Amino acid sequence: MTDLSRIYVDECLGGNRGLAEAVARAGLPPAFEEAWRAHLLPRPWFVRAPETAAFARDLEGLFELLVSLPLRLFDGDVDRYAAEVGIDPPLAALLRRGGSGVPAKFGRADAYHDGTGYKLLEFNLGSEVGGVDMGVFNQGLLRVPEFADFARVHRLDHVDIAARTAAVLRDRAKPALSGGGNPVVGLIEGRGGVAPYGRLMRATVEAMAEQGIDVRIGEIDDVRTRSDGKLTLDGTPLDLVLRNFAARQLLDDPAGPDVAEPFFRAHQAGRTVLFTSLESGFYSNKSALALLTDPRRRGSFDAAERALVDRILPWSRTLHASVPAELVDLCRERREQLILKPGAGYGGLDTFVGWECTDAEWDKAVRVAVERGGYVAQERVVPRPEPVYDPATGAVDDWIAALGVFLTDEGYAGTHARVNRADGGAIVGMSSNPDTRMVGVFSHP
Template sequence: MRLLSRGYVDECLNGNEGLRDAVARAGLPPAFDTAWRRHLLPRPWFVRAAEIRAFARDLEGLFELLVSLPERLFDGDHGRYAAELGIAPRHAALLRRSADGSPAKLGRADAYHDGGGYRLLEFNLGSEVGGLDMAVCNEALLGVGEFADFAAAHGLGHVDTAALLAEDLRERARPALPGGGREPVIGLVEGNGAVGPYGRLMRAFQEAMAAQGLDLRIGEVGQLRTRADGKLTLDGAPLDLVLRNFGASQLLDDPAGPEVAEELFRAHEAGRTVLFTSLESGLYAHKNALGLLSDPRWTGAFDAAERALVDRVLPWSRPLGGAGGAGLLDECRERREQLILKPGGGHGGLDTFVGWECTDAEWREALDGAAGRGGYLVQERVVPRSEPVHDPASGTSDEWIAALGVFLTSHGYAGAHARANRVDGGAIVGMSSNPDTRMACVFSHP
C-alpha cells in the first residue's frame, strides 16, 4: 500500500488542499468529534482488501484454537488452564461464573504488517474492546468532495463495524424480547467510577449505535437494579441487554462488585436481561493464551494445518514464569533487543516493557519481576513497514508505522482501524502510554 500512500501524499504536496485538509474538514458527529478529533491522523490508513480479509480468516481460525485450549491441553479442566495462564483462582472463578460454553466471537486483533504479511501482537476478545465506532470517520471523510474523488478513483472501500455489531446486538437481545416487535433497550455498562474517565468514548459509541437505530443507555454497574420479575433496570429503564464495558478485575477491585455480578448473571440465566459479552472472554483474551499456542511443549496438540496457521500469524511468544524455567529467562535476557514483555491480563500498554527501548539493567529487572509474579508474555519484536503521512501544519511528510486493529464479530471480518506513531516515536503499545499516538480509519484497496 506504500504506492497508494505515496500518491495520496504527493497530491497533498502538489496543492490539493481539499485532500490535504480532508480529515480536518470532515463533518464528524458531535460526540465522536469531542472524543477523537484531536487524536486523528491527518489521513486514513490503506490496506489491501484481499490481504486483510485473508488475515481475518486466519484470525477466525485462531479464535477457534484459543477457545479449544482448555479441552486440548488440560482435559477440559479450566482451573488448570487458568493457573497455567497465571490467572488467580478468585479471578478465574468469576470468569467461569458467566460461561455458557460458547464464547462470543467479538474482539479486536492488533497486528503489524512487516512487509510480508500481518503478524499478530495481541487478540483482545470481549465487548470492552475499543474502536468499534471508528467507521464513523470513514463515512465523514467520504463526505469531503476531494477525498470522495480520490476514493472513487482508487476503488477504496470500508466495512462499517458499528453496523455489523448492531446486527449482533439485536440477535443477542432476542431472548429477552418475547414476541419481538420492538428494538432492544441496551445498557452500555462500565465499572463503578469509570464513566468519568471513559464517558466521552462511551458517548461516541452511543452516538454510533443511535445512528444504527439502537437505544443505548450509559451507566455503571452500581446503578443497575433488579425488578421483581428479574429484569435489570438502569435509572428506571428496563434493559434487554447489558453491553459489558468492564472487566472482571474491575468487579473484583470493587467491594460491591461480586454482588452486582451475581445480579447480572441471574438476570442473564433467567433470560430477562442478556449479558453480552460474558466475562468468559477474558479466559481467551489473556495474552498468555497466545503463548500456549506457540509453546513447543504443546506442539503435539495441534495438527499440521493448525501449526501452520499459528506460525503464519503469530510471532515467537512464550509465557514467562511458568514451566519454561530458567532456560527461557536466560534466553530472554540475551535477546533484549528482539523482545517485548507484556502483562497477560493488561491493557493500554500499561506495565509493558519494550526490550529495545530498555537498558540491560532495566530489562533484567523487568524480566526478574515478571518471572516472579507470573502471568506475563514475552514476544518477539515485529518490525512494521512504514508509510508516508503528510502533516498539513508543517507542510512536510514523515514516515509513520501503524498497528492495525482488525475487528471480528459473528459475521467474520468486521472492519479495521489503525493506531499510528512516527517511526521514531517508539513501539505502539497504547494511547495511554504514548500521547503522540494517533488514530486513523482504514480504507481497503482492491
C-alpha cells in the same frame, strides 16, 4: 507500504489542498468530535482488501484454536488451563459466572504489518474492547468531495464496525425482547468508570443511534432488577447489557464481585442478555497465544493449524517462577528482539521494551516478570512505516500503525488503526503514549 499511501501523499504535495485537509474538513457528529477530533491523523490508513480478508479468516481459525485449548491441552480442566496462563483462582471463578462454556466470537485483534504480512500482537476478546465508533470517521471523510473523488478512482471500501456490531446486538438481544423492533441496550461501566471513559462511551452511543439502537450509559451499581427479573437503568427496561467492565474491576470493587450477580441472574433467566459474558477473559490473555507457539505443545495441532500459528503469531513464551532457567537466560540474551507484556494487561501499560532498555534495565525487567508471573515475552515485530503528509507544516514523516481488526460471529467486522510516528517509541497506544493518533481504515484492491 501500500502504493496508495505514496499516491495519496504525492497528491497532497502536488497541491491538492482539499485532499490534504480532508480530515480537518470532515463533518463529524458531536460526541465523536469531542472524543476523537484532537487525536485524529491527517489522513486515513490504507490496507489491501484480499490480504486483510485472508488475515480475518486466519483470526476466525485462531479463535477456534484458542477456545479449544482447555480440552486439547488440559483434558478439559479449565482450572489447570487458567493456572498455566496466569489466571488466579478467584479470577477464574469469576470468569465462569454467567458463562455458557462457549464465549462469543466478538473482539478486536491488534496487529502490525511487517511488510510481508500481518502479525498478531494480541487478541482482545469481549465487548469491553472499544473502538466500534470509528466507522463514523470513514463516513465523514467520504462526504468531503476531494476525498470522495480519490475513493472513487482507487475503489476504496470499508466495513462499518458500528453496523456490524449493531447487527450482533440485535441478534443477541432477541431472547429478551418483549416485542419486535430494536433492543434497548445498557452500556455499563464498573463503579467510577463513566467519569474517565464517558466521552468515549458517548461516541459509542452516538454511533449505535445511527444504526437505530438505543444505548443508555450507566455504571454497574446504577442498574436495578425489576420484579419480573428484567434489569432497568433509570427506570428504563434493558434488553441487553453491553458490558464495558472487566472481570478484574469486579474483583477490585469495594462491594466485591457479587455486585454483578444481578447481571448473571437476569442473563440466565433470559430477561436481560449480558453481552459479552466474562468467560471471554479466559482466552484474551496473551499467555494463551504463547501456548500456541510453545514447541512442547506443537504436536497437539495438525499441519494446517501449525501453519496458521506460524503465519500470524510471533514467538511468545509465558514467564513465571517455575519456567526453566534456560528460557529465562534466553530472554535475557535476546533483549533487542523481545518485549515483555503482562498477559492480562492493556494499552501497553507495565510493558518492558527490550530494545529501548539497557542491559541492566532489561535484566531487572526479566527478573520482575518471572517473580510476578503472568508476563509474556514476545518477539519484536517491526511494523512497516508509511508516509503521512501534515497539511499544517507541509512535512512528510513516517508513521506506523497498530491495526485493530474486529471479528464477530458473522466474521470480519472492519478495521481501525492506532498510529505513532515511526520514531515515537515502540508502544502504539493512547493509554501509554499521548502522541498516539486514531484513524479509520479503507481497503483497496
